[in-house]
Amino acid sequence: MADRAPAPDTPELRERWGGFVWTDENAEKARTFVSRYPEGRQKSAVMPLLDLAQRQVGAETNTQGWLPLPVIEYIAEYLDMPVIRVLEVATFYTMYNLAPVGRFHVQVCGTTPCMLRGSDDILEACYKRGMVKGSTSEDGLWTLTEVECMGNCATAPMVQINDGNYEDLTPERLDAVLDALAAGKQPKEGTQEPGRHTSEPSGGPTTLKEMVDANHDYRSEW
Amino acid sequence: MPNVTVDGTEIEVPEGATVLQACELAGKEIPRFCYHERLSIAGNCRMCLVEVKPGPPKPQASCALPATEGQEIRTDSEMVKKAREGVMEFLLINHPLDCPICDQGGECDLQDQAMAYGRGYTRYDENKRAVTEKYMGPLIKTIMTRCIHCTRCVRFSEEVAGVDEIGALYRGENMQITTYLEQAAEHELSANVIDLCPVGALTSRPYAYEARPWELKKTLSIDVSDAMGSNITLCSRGREVLRVLPRINDEVNEEWITDKARYQVDGLQRRRLDKVFLRKRGKLVEGSWDEAFKAIAKAKPGKSIAAIAGDMVDCETMFAAKALVKASGSDLVESRQTGMDYPTGNLAAVNFNTSFAEIENADAVLIVGSNLRTEAALLNVRIRKAVKRGAKVFVVGPEWETTYPAEFLGDDVSVLGKLPKAVTDAFKDAERPALILGAGGLAAGAYDSALGLVETLGLVKDGWNGFNVVHTAAARMGALMLGFAQDGGIADIAKAKPKLVLALGADEVDWEPFADSLKVYIGHHGDKGAHAADIILPAASYAEKPGSYVNTEGRVQFADKAVFAPGDAREDWTILRALADALKVKVGFDNFAQLRAAMTEEVPALAVEGLADYGSLPKTGKAAKAEGKIAYPIADFYLTNPIARASTTMQRCSAELIHGEDVREAAE
Numbered sequence A: 001m002a003d004r005a006p007a008p009d010t011p012e013l014r015e016r017w018g019g020f021v022w023t024d025e026n027a028e029k030a031r032t033f034v035s036r037y038p039e040g041r042q043k044s045a046v047m048p049l050l051d052l053a054q055r056q057v058g059a060e061t062n063t064q065g066w067l068p069l070p071v072i073e074y075i076a077e078y079l080d081m082p083v084i085r086v087l088e089v090a091t092f093y094t095m096y097n098l099a100p101v102g103r104f105h106v107q108v109c110g111t112t113p114c115m116l117r118g119s120d121d122i123l124e125a126c127y128k129r130g131m132v133k134g135s136t137s138e139d140g141l142w143t144l145t146e147v148e149c150m151g152n153c154a155t156a157p158m159v160q161i162n163d164g165n166y167e168d169l170t171p172e173r174l175d176a177v178l179d180a181l182a183a184g185k186q187p188k189e190g191t192q193e194p195g196r197h198t199s200e201p202s203g204g205p206t207t208l209k210e211m212v213d214a215n216h217d218y219r220s221e222w
Numbered sequence B: 001m002p003n004v005t006v007d008g009t010e011i012e013v014p015e016g017a018t019v020l021q022a023c024e025l026a027g028k029e030i031p032r033f034c035y036h037e038r039l040s041i042a043g044n045c046r047m048c049l050v051e052v053k054p055g056p057p058k059p060q061a062s063c064a065l066p067a068t069e070g071q072e073i074r075t076d077s078e079m080v081k082k083a084r085e086g087v088m089e090f091l092l093i094n095h096p097l098d099c100p101i102c103d104q105g106g107e108c109d110l111q112d113q114a115m116a117y118g119r120g121y122t123r124y125d126e127n128k129r130a131v132t133e134k135y136m137g138p139l140i141k142t143i144m145t146r147c148i149h150c151t152r153c154v155r156f157s158e159e160v161a162g163v164d165e166i167g168a169l170y171r172g173e174n175m176q177i178t179t180y181l182e183q184a185a186e187h188e189l190s191a192n193v194i195d196l197c198p199v200g201a202l203t204s205r206p207y208a209y210e211a212r213p214w215e216l217k218k219t220l221s222i223d224v225s226d227a228m229g230s231n232i233t234l235c236s237r238g239r240e241v242l243r244v245l246p247r248i249n250d251e252v253n254e255e256w257i258t259d260k261a262r263y264q265v266d267g268l269q270r271r272r273l274d275k276v277f278l279r280k281r282g283k284l285v286e287g288s289w290d291e292a293f294k295a296i297a298k299a300k301p302g303k304s305i306a307a308i309a310g311d312m313v314d315c316e317t318m319f320a321a322k323a324l325v326k327a328s329g330s331d332l333v334e335s336r337q338t339g340m341d342y343p344t345g346n347l348a349a350v351n352f353n354t355s356f357a358e359i360e361n362a363d364a365v366l367i368v369g370s371n372l373r374t375e376a377a378l379l380n381v382r383i384r385k386a387v388k389r390g391a392k393v394f395v396v397g398p399e400w401e402t403t404y405p406a407e408f409l410g411d412d413v414s415v416l417g418k419l420p421k422a423v424t425d426a427f428k429d430a431e432r433p434a435l436i437l438g439a440g441g442l443a444a445g446a447y448d449s450a451l452g453l454v455e456t457l458g459l460v461k462d463g464w465n466g467f468n469v470v471h472t473a474a475a476r477m478g479a480l481m482l483g484f485a486q487d488g489g490i491a492d493i494a495k496a497k498p499k500l501v502l503a504l505g506a507d508e509v510d511w512e513p514f515a516d517s518l519k520v521y522i523g524h525h526g527d528k529g530a531h532a533a534d535i536i537l538p539a540a541s542y543a544e545k546p547g548s549y550v551n552t553e554g555r556v557q558f559a560d561k562a563v564f565a566p567g568d569a570r571e572d573w574t575i576l577r578a579l580a581d582a583l584k585v586k587v588g589f590d591n592f593a594q595l596r597a598a599m600t601e602e603v604p605a606l607a608v609e610g611l612a613d614y615g616s617l618p619k620t621g622k623a624a625k626a627e628g629k630i631a632y633p634i635a636d637f638y639l640t641n642p643i644a645r646a647s648t649t650m651q652r653c654s655a656e657l658i659h660g661e662d663v664r665e666a667a668e
């Protein structure tokens, strides 16, 4: 995270993105986002709008999308707020990409629960496919980032790729997911453990067993 | 009003006070970094931890905790001591501890509080984080590794200056303070963040590595770069003023000063008049005092003598000049250099009557012909406060970048005769309406129609006078009190064709009509006035003489002498006294005390520090119709007076911030 920095402000960047405006569809969405906040508080829509802009850039570049400085300025102007305030938001949240990314942004969780469940092997599997942390592969397909807890610890280890989470991974399962994505297919999201639906305890419940079928009052047993 | 106990003593604190304020009222010192009286509460440094009961069994940030009835606060317990030591240790984890080469050394909150509340050692032996320098313009030097992320600088520019340009990027350990794309901070008050920064992250670029605070002599003075009369401290070493700091005065400048007030002082070392000069065969050549006085006496002015005062002279100088002119049998004195000729019979009509402190409470404001940001930046801060409290602001004059919502009504004075309904409605409902007439308005002839609005807009109410004039010259109100004015302005003096004209630091005068007069310039800088002069008598700048100044709200204030004038330069009044001898007239004073006594006898108000009483506004008949395009007097904020024009710092600001030259590389 320390090496996050906005892509440099060059004439080429200005040339490419200086003319950024919402597509008709996104303009409509932007209006909806803004209208969710009371009069005079339009600035509150800055986060959804940054996300929307990132997606629009993504659609234009066939990547996950990112936020070039001119686009950040566009949002500031759209919401009539100082651009430094928008940049503060964009740099605070790691989900906003400040530099170009590839088609798939592979975010491997490396926080303690995932680490204990083998996130090192997951990273290793990524390296093996030629990915390098913090950069985009030559074919423009993969960008690899190590991130902190994504809130899926119960199904650790996990990676987030663009809008999907892939959990209960092993190097093989990850390879399968990545192969499918590379082939243009949409692999199943969520847990990759056969027989598991979401984050329920694998192998059946171990606690609160009486609750499975009907409500049960445990209080008398405390 | 809640009663609380601080370290065992019970005290009553005002409603809405915080625990920190309660402790201060009880005489306890609470260390702090992020909390500042004039900024919003951030609560992010945690240095102000105290123990409070009732409450969670852990130390609490006192700056963000309201004081409530029955609280038991401890600032001296073991828990508090440990908490402070802990916070200090955390703050120092990433701090470079480069005090020996840091300009903040000796006046650093971090240094002082580490000494008083810290542990004296650290248990951290990992690598420290380092942050790259951020460019913030020609005035602010940054060493961002030292930043402790208190966000005072961010809050100042957003809340006080009203120019959102500093921000905190990234998060956690990677948080960095910067301006957008490292653009220069571009407003008139930018350098105040240097004072606010509790560590050495933001320091003064022009003053870098110049001196340590304990080497400096501190002199209480008054700023003369605008008519606000900001209270300042001149910090000098030897014969040189090295820097200027604001003094706290809630009535005047609160805790801020403009960048010009702060940084024009390096101009005191350059382009100085330190010798007597006489014009011989069209050229100015060095001469002696004797020669100069003889030459003046030879002109035999008799009654034909006039004095014109510049924008930065003190009352004493003007009084001495007037005494000399009067003793010679003339009354040709004027201070409005640029030729303005508004009536000066009633001083209330040319004064900022509401007072700076009160204008914050105005609920409707009409600004006529003033770009407050360049003419009175600190007043603009007050107006911004009023707007935050709900005031509506309208401006007559060319558009400028306000730091609050304001409606521009057009740039011709004639608008005053037919104010749009939005304005009249706002004023009809207003309880504390105010009109602010600027120098641009006065020059465009808006004096009468503005006064006419006193009736129409109901500016005067019980305990409220909403008629205000903002001058741009520090000398103006003092001059008017001393009667340094002609009915027809400077044109009257030109018409009288005086044989001898004394120019007291007057640099903005059009000398064309005075071609036949002997022009004697008494001043401190080789600027426009000196170029036009026949004889130059070197005098003292505001830092080099004691003097009284009256600001645009009629506040009489005194300044002390910080350093000696360079070379042959003398304090102005001594020159005028000697000139009286040369002209063989009696002015009635031989030393400064006598001069002051004579002055305060003539104008008693000048003897008392504080607001002078000018009585009530003149009665006006029908609002006179006026027409005329308004033009603002200040084109370049950084170069408005001879000192600033001589200052390299101000020249650089002008080049970079006004003319957009990229001088960034050249400076490094």
Ligand code: SF4
Pocket (backbone or CB within 6 Å): B146, B147, B148, B149, B150, B151, B152, B153, B154, B177, B196, B197, B198, B199, B201, B202
């Ligand atoms: S630069 Fe100074 S004032 Fe600004 S956040 Fe850092 S320590 Fe605080």
Ligand code: FES
Pocket (backbone or CB within 6 Å): A109, A110, A111, A112, A113, A114, A115, A148, A149, A150, A151, A152, A153, A156, A157, A158
């Ligand atoms: S630690 Fe990886 S998702 Fe929580």
Ligand code: FES
Pocket (backbone or CB within 6 Å): B031, B032, B033, B034, B035, B042, B043, B044, B045, B046, B047, B048, B049, B061, B062, B063, B064
């Ligand atoms: S002063 Fe209270 S948290 Fe900083």
